[in-house]
Structure formats: C-alpha cells, structure tokens
Amino acid sequence: MFINAIASYLPEQIITNAYFEELNGLTDDWITERTGIRQRRKASASENTHTMAIEAVNKVRESLPYDISEVDLIVGATYTPHDCIFTLAHAIQHHINVSEIPVVTISSACSSLLNAIEIVQGYFALGKATKALVVASEHNTAYNNEDDTKAGHLWGDGAVVVSISKERxxxxxxxxxxxxxxxxxxxxKAFESVxxxxxxxxxxxxxxKDVFINACTYMPKASLKVLERNNLSISDVAYIAPHQANLRISKNVANTLGVSEDIMLSNIQYLGNTGCAGCAIxxxxxxxxxxxxENIIVTVFGGGYSYGAMLITI
Structure with missing residues (x-):
C-alpha cells in the first residue's frame, strides 16, 4: 500500500493552561509537568467531527495525484462521533459525492487510525478497492468534562485525512x-481506565497510571515487532510518530527503544490529545x-485497550 497524500485541519480557537487554572486551579506548571501540554485546539460552535474532516479532505484534494472521484473506499476513524447513524465516513462520501462504494467507520479508541488503515489493507487484498481515503477526526471537547481535574485538561480537537492506494x-x-x-x-484496568x-x-x-504503564509497554513492543518482521532494527528508523497522549509517554517509549527523543514527532504540547488523529497530524x-x-514508525495505544504499529518508508 502507498500513501499518496496527507492533510490535516485544526480549529482556530486555542485554549491555554491559564483557562484551567481559572476554572479549577490547575496551574500551567502542574499540567505541563504531568502531560507536556501547554495549549490545545477547540472546535467552534459551528464545527463538529464531520466538518473538521471535510476541511481536511478539501486540503488533501490539492495534492492528490488523481481525481477524487476515483476514490472507491472510505474508512472513518473516531471515538467522538457527531452522528452514530450518518457516520464520519458517510459524511465524507456525501461531501465528495462518489456513489456505490464501500463506506465504513471504525472506533477502537486512540488506535482507530491504524485499525482503519488495516481495514483498507483487507479491502485491497480482497480486490474490492484500489484507492481509499482514511479520515480520522476527533471532537473531544464535545464530550469532555472540563471540571474533571484528572483528565479534563488533556483534550483537543482536530482531523486528518490519508489517501492510500493499492499500487504506487x-x-x-x-x-x-x-x-x-x-x-x-x-x-x-482496560475496561474502566478511560x-x-x-x-x-x-x-x-x-x-x-494504568493507561500510562500499558501504553509504555505496548507501543515499543509493537514497534519492535513490526521492525523484526521486516528484518530491521530500531537504528534503521529515522522518526517515530507516537500517539499524542502524554509527552511523558513519548519520552518513556524513546527510552525503552533506546533512541533520542529528537526523533519522536510531537504536537501534544500545543494541540493536546487529539485522539486517533494526533500521530497522523x-x-x-x-x-x-x-x-x-527513510523509515518511519507510527505507534499507537488507546483506552480499552488497543495498540498498533505501522512501518512507512518514504
């Protein structure tokens, strides 16, 4: 499979840690020390999971090496749906107006992006599709409880679309x-941790704490397994795009893998936890x-618990 294009969308509104200090007394230093987060994006009242994804699709059209009418599979990824019936993937189908193609939306917490790409892999293997859009969009602030001092300050909103083809x-x-x-x-505590x-x-x-421990276990484990299956070692990897849940998790994963923190791609500091869209953003x-x-590893972990790793060669 081949990634043809990638594009993301972020809402304009920025929520800094000062907001939470005023709301519930959590200081900038307290939040930053524990999570690495200094600010996050929040969707406006006129935005939702669907509209953010549509904006990302509009951006990716500019770099697609084919007409978007050739898309024959759409897979959505989200755990924060705007509508559980007219799903994220169906909203994208409506937007690009491509008829009679497979359209499905997957939810497996913050690993949903890789599960969506694996669904594409299956359709390609069965000869049922050749050009797919994988769309990940999270409207965390629509569901977030900001008064929750344990997790209410973690979440941000955003969307990303990845165009994938069966052939180069x-x-x-x-x-x-x-x-x-x-x-x-x-x-x-998978069934109750998040x-x-x-x-x-x-x-x-x-x-x-249970989320942290298991994320720090499964993300490097999955990364090493996918490298081993391809006769590569961690020294062959130029960059790692980890799930953007907590900067301390990313640093711990880097330490476990024995790599410099410099190769860890990170946006949680200014976007917060954007769910399954974060690593692709x-x-x-x-x-x-x-x-x-160059080789790049994408590694994810989601509440519930779910995990995965993907090896990309640029």
Missing amino acids: ISDENWEIKDLLTGGAGNVG TLKPLHRGIVMPYG ALDENKAKFNKG
Missing part, C-alpha cells in the same frame, strides 16, 4: 511496508523534512 501512483508516494494491530482488553459514556460524565480517566506537520528512503 507516483515516485512521491510513501510505502506502507507493514502494519499490525492488537487488543489488550483483558489487561489491567471511558466515554455520553449519557454520563463524558471522557473520564480514573486510572491514568504529526506526520502531516513534519512531512517536509522527511527524506527519500
């Missing part, structure tokens, strides 16, 4: 060399500095 379309394409995902719902129950208190994280933000032939 141009020399500028990135190759997805390998991809693995897994579930760890039977581990630790929850989003719309009729209750929104997103809450009563067992953040980081790829979009940094794409200009990638060099031909």
Whole structure:
C-alpha cells in the first residue's frame, strides 16, 4: 500500500493552561509537568467531527495525484462521533459525492487510525478497492468534562485525512511496508481506565497510571515487532510518530527503544490529545523534512485497550 497524500485541519480557537487554572486551579506548571501540554485546539460552535474532516479532505484534494472521484473506499476513524447513524465516513462520501462504494467507520479508541488503515489493507487484498481515503477526526471537547481535574485538561480537537492506494501512483508516494494491530482488553484496568459514556460524565480517566504503564509497554513492543518482521532494527528508523497522549509517554517509549527523543514527532504540547488523529497530524506537520528512503514508525495505544504499529518508508 502507498500513501499518496496527507492533510490535516485544526480549529482556530486555542485554549491555554491559564483557562484551567481559572476554572479549577490547575496551574500551567502542574499540567505541563504531568502531560507536556501547554495549549490545545477547540472546535467552534459551528464545527463538529464531520466538518473538521471535510476541511481536511478539501486540503488533501490539492495534492492528490488523481481525481477524487476515483476514490472507491472510505474508512472513518473516531471515538467522538457527531452522528452514530450518518457516520464520519458517510459524511465524507456525501461531501465528495462518489456513489456505490464501500463506506465504513471504525472506533477502537486512540488506535482507530491504524485499525482503519488495516481495514483498507483487507479491502485491497480482497480486490474490492484500489484507492481509499482514511479520515480520522476527533471532537473531544464535545464530550469532555472540563471540571474533571484528572483528565479534563488533556483534550483537543482536530482531523486528518490519508489517501492510500493499492499500487504506487507516483515516485512521491510513501510505502506502507507493514502494519499490525492488537487488543489488550483483558489487561489491567482496560475496561474502566478511560471511558466515554455520553449519557454520563463524558471522557473520564480514573486510572491514568494504568493507561500510562500499558501504553509504555505496548507501543515499543509493537514497534519492535513490526521492525523484526521486516528484518530491521530500531537504528534503521529515522522518526517515530507516537500517539499524542502524554509527552511523558513519548519520552518513556524513546527510552525503552533506546533512541533520542529528537526523533519522536510531537504536537501534544500545543494541540493536546487529539485522539486517533494526533500521530497522523504529526506526520502531516513534519512531512517536509522527511527524506527519500527513510523509515518511519507510527505507534499507537488507546483506552480499552488497543495498540498498533505501522512501518512507512518514504
């Protein structure tokens, strides 16, 4: 599989840590020390999961090496849906007006992006599609409980779209060399560590330590496994795009893998936790500095628990 283009969208409104200090007494130093987050983006009253994704699609059209009417598969990824019936992927189909193609939306917490790409891999393998859009969009602030002093300050909003083809379309394409995902719902406090129950208190994280421990375990483990399957070592990796949940997690993963923190792509400091869109937004933000032939690892971990890693060669 090959990545043809990538583009992201971020809302304009910026919420700094000063907002939470005024709201519930959490200081900038306290939040930054524990999470690395200094600010995050918040969708406006006129924005939602669908509208942000549509803006990202509008941006990616500018760099697509083919007409968007050739898309024959759309896979959405989100755990913060605007509508559970007319799903994210269907909203994109409506926007680009492509008829009678497979359209599906997946939710597996913050690993949803890689699960969505794995769905594309399956459709390609079965000969049911050749050009796909994977759209990840999270409207965390629609569900967030800002009064929750454990997790209410973590969340940001944003969207990203990745165009993927079965065959190489141009020399500028990135190759997805390998991809693995897994579930760890039977581990630790997976069933209660992070929850989003719309009729209750929104997103809450009563067992953040358990999330931290398992993220720091599964992200490097999945990364090393996908490298081993391709006869590569961590020294062959130019950059790592980890799930943007906590800067301390990224640093811990770097330490476990024995790599410099400089190769860890990070945006959580100024975007907050943008859910399953975060690591792909980081790829979009940094794409200009990638060099031909470089290997990049994308590694994710989500509440519930879910995890994965993907190997890309530029």
